[in-house]
Amino acid sequence: MTSDQVKHSNRKRRITKADDTSKRRRRKRCCRETSMKMIRSPPVMFPLQRLYMSCLDVFKGVGTVPSPSDDQKLRRILDGMMPEDFGLPRNLQFFDPENSVVIYTSIYQCHNFSLYILFLPENAVIPLHNHPGMTVFSKLLVGKVHIKAYDLINPPSLSQQKLACLKVDNVFTAPCNTCVLYPTSGGNIHAFTAVTPCMILDVVGPSYSKKDGRDCSYYKEIPYIVSPCEEMTIPEEDGKCYQWLEEIEKPKESEMDRIEYLGPQIIEVAA
Numbered sequence: 001m002t003s004d005q006v007k008h009s010n011r012k013r014r015i016t017k018a019d020d021t022s023k024r025r026r027r028k029r030c031c032r033e034t035s036m037k038m039i040r041s042p043p044v045m046f047p048l049q050r051l052y053m054s055c056l057d058v059f060k061g062v063g064t065v066p067s068p069s070d071d072q073k074l075r076r077i078l079d080g081m082m083p084e085d086f087g088l089p090r091n092l093q094f095f096d097p098e099n100s101v102v103i104y105t106s107i108y109q110c111h112n113f114s115l116y117i118l119f120l121p122e123n124a125v126i127p128l129h130n131h132p133g134m135t136v137f138s139k140l141l142v143g144k145v146h147i148k149a150y151d152l153i154n155p156p157s158l159s160q161q162k163l164a165c166l167k168v169d170n171v172f173t174a175p176c177n178t179c180v181l182y183p184t185s186g187g188n189i190h191a192f193t194a195v196t197p198c199m200i201l202d203v204v205g206p207s208y209s210k211k212d213g214r215d216c217s218y219y220k221e222i223p224y225i226v227s228p229c230e231e232m233t234i235p236e237e238d239g240k241c242y243q244w245l246e247e248i249e250k251p252k253e254s255e256m257d258r259i260e261y262l263g264p265q266i267i268e269v270a271a
């Protein structure tokens, strides 16, 4: 090899070495940028996925009653939810005006919680029913609905008729904040009457389960009249309205039609 050839070869080696170093630097910078980007832009979850992830976090099974902070967390997500988050239009023209049957679609269900949407045609009724040991977040997505809700007075009577206190008796119009009922407060026994066609998202935890003693019972109201010789005393809550609630067979109006959920799909993760 001539001296010129040796010089050229050394220069080439230096150039190659310099190239490698600069490539390594570029790669390092690139990695740094990527990791910085990942820190700057966490993956954005779509609203339903965010709701599901929060439910996983909040509902831990039988006996779970969301803490005030968990309650706020779910309310914040639900308050901002819209029909579009489920691939549904705001316009509910698809209701058959001749049909007053309530329709529901199940978005997700596991032992700890269920997510579903109720579609009520105008004047449709979901009769007075309970949610034993359950917490229910109801978000009216579309329409106008009358909600009547009671809590049983403790200790519950062993007789067929149970004394209950009226907690809610109002018409709600979408968009409005989420209503929440708890196992023993907030109106655990409730009824819906659609003033206009409406759509309600329900988050229920834990899920109904007949074998675990969380079946749905239905009730009728019987006026509460205080007689002078009555032994039973009720808590002194002035201005409260009381009624007897008597458990009844499952009424015909409680039958619902089920439709398949075709909206965005939840990506399940390990609890």
Ligand SMILES: [Fe+2]
Binding pocket: 129, 131, 136, 190
């Ligand atoms: Fe309910």
